[in-house]
Amino acid sequence: MSVPIYVPVDSAALALGADEVASAIAGEAQKRGIAIRLVRNGSRGMFWLEPLVEVETQQGRIAYGPVGPGDVKGLFDAGFESGGSHDLSLGPTEEIPYLKKQERLTFARVGIIDPLSLEDYLACAGYQGLRRAVSLSPAGIVQEITESGLRGRGGAAFPTGIKWNTVLQAEADRKYVVCNADEGDSGTFADRMLMEGDPYSLIEGMTIAALAVGATQGYIYVRSEYPHAVATLNRAISIAKDAGYLGSDILGSGKSFELEVRKAAGAYVCGEETAMLESIEGKRGIVRAKPPLPALYGLFGKPTAINNVISLATVPVIMARGAEFYRHYGMGRSRGTLPFQLAGNIKRGGLVEKAFGVTLREMLYDFGGGTASGLPVRAVQVGGPLGSYLPDSQWDVAMDYEEYSAIFAVLGHGGIVVHDETADLARLARYAMDFCAIESCGKCTPCRIGSVRGVEVMDRIIAGERNQIGLLRELCDTMLYGSMCAMGGMTPYPVLSALNHFPEDFGVAGERHA
Amino acid sequence: MKVSADRIADLAARHGEKPGALLPLLHAIQDEMGHIPPSAAGIIAKALNLSSAEVRGVISFYHHFRTEPSSSPRVEICCAESCQSMGSEALLAHARKTCEVHPVYCLGLCAVSPAMMVDGKPHARVTPEKFDSVMKKAAS
Missing domain, CATH: 3.40.30.10 (Glutaredoxin)
Incomplete structure (x- = not known):
């Protein structure tokens, strides 16, 4: 043996x-x-x-x-x-x-199985969700997902069932399912870990989505920075197809679904769903105006269900164990679990899947063990480069979409980046503007021009021109309310939160805002 | 030059039937040739029934695509927040003393920052000393 x-x-x-x-x-x-x-x-x-x-x-x-x-x-x-x-x-x-101490539902198999062994996957409850889905009507699948309370894990937290229902109701000769695996947020790696560690769960989730909305073709749009994930997915798709889990007659249902990986090309803005569609169509990743919603007029002009990797990989467990089982986790309108990612200056960095409602303080200390440098934690950015910096006073707020929204913060894709006391929040705010300037698609003025002006204003503030603070706030206001998508619309989150909670770094000590 | 033009036309014929073929085709060219030669745009445009301006526009939009050969080995250092919190700025400054460095924004190795890729191979918790030893190995 x-x-x-x-x-x-x-x-x-x-x-x-x-x-x-x-x-x-x-x-x-x-x-x-x-x-x-x-x-x-x-x-x-x-x-x-x-x-x-x-x-x-x-x-x-x-x-x-x-x-x-x-x-x-x-x-x-x-x-x-x-x-x-x-x-x-x-x-x-x-x-x-x-x-x-974790509650691993989406990540139940990651790290346990050989990612490409279909045998391992089946032995660990794999494809039970799809088996149940083929016995249900499309509306029945959509209802189950709606009742589970699952919301988009990419960051926008839109109810998945409602989105699917829109696609299901749309009349078209062809529909698509697109998985957004353009995980560009610094501090996040849940999508990557899942695609590398349990690719069949994503494939199964997409197949269930296809049955639910009536799609026959799916695409997984993966970042070019994730070559290993691309290779693993390609092999997994080919194995699943040979075994009859993809292709022309899925589990004998008579329904067909084909799946293809599309490699992105290093543009952060292509994580925005309409820019991603443009990119898959072979164009520059320029954001589209909404409406029309991609659910009705999406890829190649057809109804398209777009979901993040984690949303889709969570679908199998919901179908296998039922909406009630999944809803039981979480709080308020944030049902289920979120794979949080502890990153940056942290002693025990990694993936922590927990039900919504856990606090940042528990994440930082009970799981993370404080900073890697041993210095006190000063600021924590939650939700990627477009997320707010949270000071100590906010670390006991429950991690829930609505609770975070109430403090001008976002959970986003669950990334948590820790900075110790040597961090300079004015420089990080400048970086947020600079990142927006580098990555803006250029379609709308507040984002394209606002970010460049933002860098200039931050440079003047850092040089000691305190009278520029008012201008920075006005600029942020324009970007927040005038941008077409989250790229420009959320860049003010890190900037304003840094300014409001760490004014001393901007040379304006004592002017702390709520 | 003739050889690469023929090869680009071959690749274009192979990928051309796919819906939204341009990105897969550009990847195929760059993966094989190391970059996208300036002459490629015209050949691709003809094969995919696009204008040359559209093809050039796409190539220039995406950070990943390059029209000139890359330095060898290709060194990509992550400069996003997570790596900044673990000293990527100092690493970048150190690396730039000895080689050409391409900043990237997140390699998804944020729990083991700072991170870099050298010719597609990931390296984590990269101190200046570790950087030197990785580069020494890459050169040998």
């Missing part, structure tokens, strides 16, 4: 040397004549422990980490292949508090 040994193939693990560790383990096992089966799984999302090596024992999976190639000989000396004790021992993986 060969011992299964798991070494992640997730990009972040690779970036920390997982490939070198895997080949060291294979080489050492061969040298010692120990029969092992090396499995390249996704990441458990505890990145301070990566490369995290796991061994399958009679007591379950035992973890060791962070493992370097130089540790491998010692691990074998300690008999780690049968769970032997070593300095890097972390005990049973599932008992590690960081993981144990």
Whole structure:
């Protein structure tokens, strides 16, 4: 009997040397004549422990980490292949508090299975959702998703069921499902981890979406910065197709659905849904005016259901276990769980899937363990580059779409970027404007020109011209209310929150705004 | 030059039937040739029944596409917020002393910042010392 040994193939693990560790383990096992089966799984999302090596024992999976190639000989000396004790021992993986305290629904399989093994996927409740979906009418699927309370996890939090219903009701000879995997927000990697660690859940979710809205073609628009995710998805699609889960007669339903990966090309604004459609159509990623909604007039002018990776990958568990099961998690109108991503200057960075309602303070300290630098946390940006900077006084607000909205903040795609006390919020505000200037598609004036003027105004403020603060606020006001999409419309979130909560960095101490 | 023109025409014929073929085609050209040669726009335009201006407009819009050969190895350092919070500005300054660096905005390695890619291979928690050793390996 060969011992299964798991070494992640997730990009972040690779970036920390997982490939070198895997080949060291294979080489050492061969040298010692120990029969092992090396499995390249996704990441458990505890990145301070990566490369995290796991061994399958009679007591379950035992973890060791962070493992370097130089540790491998010692691990074998300690008999780690049968769970032997070593300095890097972390005990049973599932008992590690960081993981144990989570509520993993969307990420239930990530880090556990071999991402490309359809057998593993099926053994862990895979394709149960689709099996149930094929027995329902399209309206029945839409109703289940609506009742689950699932809202768009890309950041806009629009109810998924309502969007699907619009596409379902639209009359057309052809409809599309498009997955937005252009995860450009700094501090986010949930989409990447899921696509690399459990690609079939996304494929299954898209197939269910296609059955629900009557689409026959799907596209996954993936960032070019994610080459590993692109490769994994392409292989998974081809395996799923060979097994009859994609193609002309899905599970004998007589319905057909084809799926294709489209690689993006490094434009942040293409994460905006209409710019993404333009890009898939082969054009510059310029934002379209809405209405018409993409649900009615989307890709190639046809009704299109556009959802984020996490929204779609959550659909299978909702279909398999029912709307009631999913709704049970969360608070208020934010139902279910959100995969939060702890990033930046944080001691224990990683993926934390929790029901809505957890607080940022719990995330920062109970999970994150404070900063990596050891200095006090000063500011935390939640929701990507277009999200607000939150000061200590706001860390006890429940992480819920509406509660955050009430404090001029957003949960967005769940990214949490931590800055320690050395952070200069005026420089970060300048960066927010600069990023908008670099990435603006140029269609509307508030974003295209406003961001450039914003950088200039910030430069003057940083040089000590305090009288420019009023101008900055006016400019932000124009961008907030006059931009066509979130790119220009939300750049004021980081800028104004930095100014309001950290005025001393702008040379205006004592003028703190609410 | 003739060889690459023929090759571009081949690729255009292969990808041309896809709906929205332009981006997949540009990726195919750049993946194979390392960049998109200036002569490509005209050939693509003809094959896809677009104007040359449309093709050039698309190439110039996307940061990923380049019309000149890249430095070798290609070094991309993340300069977004998460990496900034872990010292990417100092890393960038250090790296620029010895090579050409392309700033990128997020590699999705934000829990192990600062991050970079060298010829498509990801590296995390990159200190100036680690940068030097990665570059030394890449050169050998």
